[in-house]
Amino acid sequence: MSQPLEGSEVHRPGLHSRMWERVGSRTRKLKLRTRFILAFVLTTLVLSGLLTVAVFALTRQNLLDGRENDALATVGFNASSVSRRLRPETGSEALQNLVNTLATPEGSRPVLRVGDDWFQQSFEFESGNINERLRRTVESGRPAQMRYRVRDKPFLVVGIPIPGLNASYYEATPLDEIEDTLGSLGIILAGASGAVTLVSAGVGFWASRRLLRPLVDIGEAAQSIARGNLSTRLEAGTAQELVALTDSFNTMVGALQNRIARDERFASEVSHELRSPLMTLSASVEVMNTRRAELPERARTALDLLTEDVNRFEHLVEDLLEISRFDVGTAELDPDLFTLLEFVQNAVSISSPTDIPIICDPTTARVRVRADKRRLVQVIDNLVSNAQKYAGGATSVVLMRRGREIEIIVEDAGPGVAAEEREHIFDRFSRGRQGGERGASTGVGLGLALVAEHVRLHKGRVWCENRPDGRSGARFVVRLPIVVP
Template sequence: MRRGRRTFGLRHRLVAAFSLVALLVSAVFAISTYLLARGYLLAQRERVVQHQSFADAVFVQRRLESAGADVSAVLTAAGTPAGHTIILRWHDQWYASALDQGRDAVPASVQQEIAAGRSVSQRFRSADGPALVIGVPVRTAEAEFYEIAPLTELDGTVRLLSGILLGGALLATAAGAALGVWASRSVVTPLNRVAITAASIAGGDLDRRLAATDDPELATIVGSFNSMVDTLHQRITRDARMAADVSHELRSPLTTLVGSVDLLNARRDELPERSRKALDLVTADLQRFRRLLDDLLELARSDAGLDQRPNTVIDLGGLLRQVLGEAGAGPPAFPDGDDVFVAADKSRLGRLFRNLFDNANTHGSGLTGVTVTRSGDDVLVLVDDSGPGIRPEDRESVFERFATGAAKRGSSSGTGLGLALVAEMAAAHDGAVWCTASPGGGARFVVRLPEAERES
């Protein structure tokens, strides 16, 4: 099984890019500076030691050429700088200016070069640390001259330099990361504003717009976005008002038809059997048409933004008892007490619950219970029915407009707008509605509404 690769966001990628570039630049600079400085310091040190060594070699050569020369006295009289050691091979004997030094202190490769008659300079690591050895053949005295100079102080200087350069590289990387954070915020913040504004518009706030900006790079985007939203708002408003107008114009002929059918129903006993059956079909279709028209008017009103924000505090328990009484059902259950108040439009909230109860009775084999409970600062109204329930994959689509058919629990007698209206009206009251399984079988619809304080 393949695991999905983790994808980093734009902000993280920008910070990582700035940090990586800063690290690469500072690393190249630090390494170049270190190599150049180290090479220059070593070359300078080597030239100084070579100059001193050749001068000491000439001094030793002159003393050895004199009769009866004391080698130990000669090495002592050479006056080498502090820390330097002179090692001399003369007449197959090894002499040194330091008691703890001797033939073993000189690398074998250096001895081989001197034996071949060539002067040599070589860096090596002795027991006391890094050192530089200069070898000079003294042919006139048939001797081999070696001078060893310690490089410990120079090595410490180079190490200090490397530490400073490493710290500078890390500091430059941190500065690059900080610059990346600033740059990413400058890039991502406008995108976040667009995303937040787009989400608000998608949530129904069609009056939301992007704030004007003085940034010439963003001004075109902001202007285009706001112009697009204005056009979209105008089109939605125009379509919604047209739907509302069409639905309103249909009410007059519908009222005439309903009146005519009611008149026929008043004298249905005078009609033959076939005419009475036809009258029943027409009556049922007219009732369904009237419900559909009322639902369309309500949805059109909501889409056009004509609904006022509910600001009246009402007794939720009293409203539920009234609607349940109209439906011929028992009172709701209040496990947390009866004093539950919400800010709502009473008529619209009553229609919300009326649609839910009608849905339970029509499509859910009957309403089995209504329970009111609290969840934090919200009120939950649980509506249970005794039907076959709703499949998990259909629990969101039942709130879509014109969602009817076998997929909706085997009944297509409704308009397909009842639950869509429930969702619209719940959202208009800053709430929500969803469907789940009832503990006793069937479906459970949960309406969440913000609880309000009782008006004094």
């Protein structure tokens, strides 16, 4: 089996695709406004970068071409002058004087080779600084030019052979001035590109706010409606393109508000209408119970079932009336100031036929709260009754203080509540997985819904969790703020 060579890159299928998937997922997590600004800035950065590179390259080429043309003209003139004045019998002193008198308008450094002798005007550029490849090309009889650095200084070196005399003429033109000019130009262009990018970021931020403001308004309106504020509406604004969307949104919210209002009025009116016949029915059942001893066995059984269902129906109507008050927004708190431990003890004794231990540390025992007693009694009664129906009764009620909040915890030793049902059991008419096992004595799924509504009215929250000791059972936690004078 062949092995990859050391240092070679091994291609792994799917590696690049996974990398781009991760990049794409991170990009999707960014906010729309951030992505808009990034796209704006990146586009400007790319365009300004391309423009900077193009301007720099063109300027550099023009400056170098201009200096090269001037240098070639000077070198050609000086080479012609040397060729005319050079004779085989010319001595070394005359040759040096000839080199010293050559014109150097660009500050160039002439170097003359005659046979094996070299003559230069300046020691800044000497014969030893001539590139070997350039020298071989010129000595072969062809003119040549080359750009390179000597002692960290850029030069354009041009060499021209002088035929018939075994001589060649070189001239080195310094390019440091052009290099300094290009360096300054590069700094200016980079600064201008950065400034343009920053300006584009500001413009992109302003444009994103202006363009995405309607979407932000729609999102805020949707959140407000989700929180129950059905009076929220969108303003049409000046954008004609959004008029249809705004009108449709407002129409939809209006229709939803009317539908919910009709449903709430219907539930409230039905509950009120049921109270009168229910009271008559309850009175009739009570009268029948007073003559219970005179009834035959089968009639007594039927009367017991009727009494139980009437009582259940009575609780259902009361719960529906209570919920309708929350729906129509008429539910209000009637707060009192009291010691929580004493209150919970009384509420638990009323709600449970058996003694339930109440666990409370000395610090929490002195906590006084301001709350609606009637609603808090109903919260405790529903939680204790719920434990009695589905878990064989509550095992303990715990009071625990957490900073500026107080927790009322009802624990049981039943089968517990499945994790996927812990949120839904506080929905109306939700009875969980035991709904099909209920008998006539069980409720209809409004108890925990009322608990959630009462706690929410107190600006608290309620949830269900497992017992912290690892035992079987459920743990219902009511957390309320401690509001004291």
